[in-house]
Amino acid sequence: MTQAQQMDTLALADLPPASLTRVLLSIGSDALSRPIELPILVAKGRRPGPTLGLTAALHGNEINGIPVVQRVLHGLDLQALKGTVVGVLVSNIPGFLGNRRLFMGGWDLNHLFPGKEGGHSGQLYAHRLLHQVVAHLDVLVDLHTASAGRVNSLYVRADMSSPKTRHMAKLLRPQLIVHNPPTDGTLRGAAADLDVPAITLEIGNPQRYQKDFIRRSVAGIRAILADQGMLRKRPQTPGLPPILCSKSGWMYTDAGGLLEILPELLDHVLAGDDVAVLRNPFGDEIARYQAPHAGVVIGHSVNPVTATGGRILHIGVVAPREQE
Numbered sequence: 305m306t307q308a309q310q311m312d313t314l315a316l317a318d319l320p321p322a323s324l325t326r327v328l329l330s331i332g333s334d335a336l337s338r339p340i341e342l343p344i345l346v347a348k349g350r351r352p353g354p355t356l357g358l359t360a361a362l363h364g365n366e367i368n369g370i371p372v373v374q375r376v377l378h379g380l381d382l383q384a385l386k387g388t389v390v391g392v393l394v395s396n397i398p399g400f401l402g403n404r405r406l407f408m409g410g411w412d413l414n415h416l417f418p419g420k421e422g423g424h425s426g427q428l429y430a431h432r433l434l435h436q437v438v439a440h441l442d443v444l445v446d447l448h449t450a451s452a453g454r455v456n457s458l459y460v461r462a463d464m465s466s467p468k469t470r471h472m473a474k475l476l477r478p479q480l481i482v483h484n485p486p487t488d489g490t491l492r493g494a495a496a497d498l499d500v501p502a503i504t505l506e507i508g509n510p511q512r513y514q515k516d517f518i519r520r521s522v523a524g525i526r527a528i529l530a531d532q533g534m535l536r537k538r539p540q541t542p543g544l545p546p547i548l549c550s551k552s553g554w555m556y557t558d559a560g561g562l563l564e565i566l567p568e569l570l571d572h573v574l575a576g577d578d579v580a581v582l583r584n585p586f587g588d589e590i591a592r593y594q595a596p597h598a599g600v601v602i603g604h605s606v607n608p609v610t611a612t613g614g615r616i617l618h619i620g621v622v623a624p625r626e627q628e
């Protein structure tokens with residue numbers, strides 16, 4: 305087993321060419337005064353070029369991105385690689401160790417960017433992750449999954465009005481692409497503010513390894529690396545083109561009970577179609593929910609136990625073809 309190198313800053317320039325380095329990057333310390341260290345794989349090519357970053361498990365229970373980063377980094381031909389690939393295997397250490405989405409203190413890290421030096425634990429961690437890692441990058445793919453109790457398709461959230469992120473989204477060849485300008489507080493938005501074009505890849509379900517989605521994500525990221533001139537272009541067998549959505553939104557229940565979801569992921573629904581049935585504990589139907597507009601099912605709840613305001617379906621509005 306190769307020893308990991310401890311670093312306080314990501315000293316990419318100091319790494320030798322044609323090297324794969326296991327880095328433990330110090331980002332703070334825990335209550336036992338032990339360092340909190342981000343595990344990062346850094347592949348530096350023999351020749352110079354751009355720096356592409358991958359971040360996995362910013363939500364600590366979103367695991368599918370970890371093997372994606374491992375396979376991309378271990379699969380690189382370092383002699384042929386131009387530039388550097390930085391793969392953060394676990395971005396939210398406290399969440400990952402606790403097997404949960406959130407950071408310590410119940411903070412959602414992906415609402416706290418750009419963070420703040422001198423701020424609370426979550427703000428400080430977000431600030432350091434941004435400046436110690438993301439600021440060194442030229443492009444970023446942030447890897448997520450659905451949250452606990454929900455499932456997702458393989459889809460990209462990207463600002464499709466920006467040519468760079470639009471192009472990256474299409475190269476990933478996901479099942480769906482949702483146009484979504486970066487919103488305040490996300491890592492993607494904070495990266496964009498640092499002039500690091502960034503997209504979010506949602507890889508299926510939390511707390512799972514989903515082999516097909518992992519394989520497709522690795523192939524998509526390799527296509528981005530090739531497009532950046534970092535790898536040789538290889539002929540790809542293009543799968544189905546992604547469904548483009550101009551926007552998307554969640555439907556929520558207006559009562560509590562046990563929820564049954566009717567459509568499957570990627571099903572197309574029409575306005576007024578029944579999409580969910582809510583029953584009380586006795587089995588009596590207390591509500592039936594209809595799609596508010598036509599669209600495609602991006603994700604949905606899978607845990608029937610639902611309080612008032614529980615999530616039902618994430619529906620994407622399919623973009624007219626001329627917007628593609």
Ligand SMILES: [Zn+2]
Binds near residue numbers: 362
């Ligand atoms: Zn997430």
